[in-house]
Amino acid sequence: MPSLEIVTSRLCLLPFTQEICQQVLAGEYTALEHTGITPAPGWPDEETLDTLPKILKNLAKVPAPTGFESWMVLKKENMTLIGDASFKGVPNPNGEVDLGYGIIAAEQQKGYGLEVAQALTN
Template identity: 55%
Template sequence: MKAQPIHTIRLILIPFTLEITKTLMAGDTSILQQLGLQLTPYWPDQEAIDTFPKIIHNLEKVPEPNGFESYMVVHRHSMTVIGDAGFKGLPNTEGEVDLGYAIITQAQKNGYGLEVAQGLVNWAFQQTNVKAVTARCLLANVASARVLERLGMQQVSSDAELIRWKLPKPVTQATIK
């Protein structure tokens, strides 16, 4: 299964590829224009740059992106990248995928974090091998915790730094065998 863009009301989630990620990591943003995106001085921000090695690591494990990696978060109206989001790899043995997302400072407080997270959760729950979506956020990251709560996630544990969250796949008539 090849990763496809995920569309939400205001966003398009475009899958990272090795070529895109390596080019951006080298400091060359012209690849964004080749994808029909508008350049912005705000992305990639330092948080995205710090994430690129992890994205490359996950992409090198698969022949092509399959949807369980990372996406560029594109604002549909302006066609600018306003963040990155995705999963940290294939479902584990319990059928769980771990969700992560980051929205640039200039686009925060507009509901994009919730919209991107909901789009990814919806996509994940359409995959038969996914039984739950998990997430982690820093204890001090109140905004992220609020997004995860609004998604319906429940806190499963915490320590001095992190809160761990989980959202089981809803049971529907189609999933009852």
């Protein structure tokens, strides 16, 4: 697994890697499977597939994930991938940062987005 990890009561957040992004865009999930991650039915959705090239571009700018790139959102109980979250840059001088997230339709309205946002801002 990648070295950065954020764990909440229900979720595990892991940074995307270039390998994972490239494979998912190609319809391949070997890198995920090797880390014990199972994509939930419905993942990746269209929004995620549109976002992955941007994630790859941002990852190419750094030698390793810094924590301010994009994260996979997994249900901790079974390491099922249900969404993603991203910082839109690093904090400004006031410590403010823009954050976006997406959770697959079947897992929405369960408080996961709020849990992700709180974990990443902490």
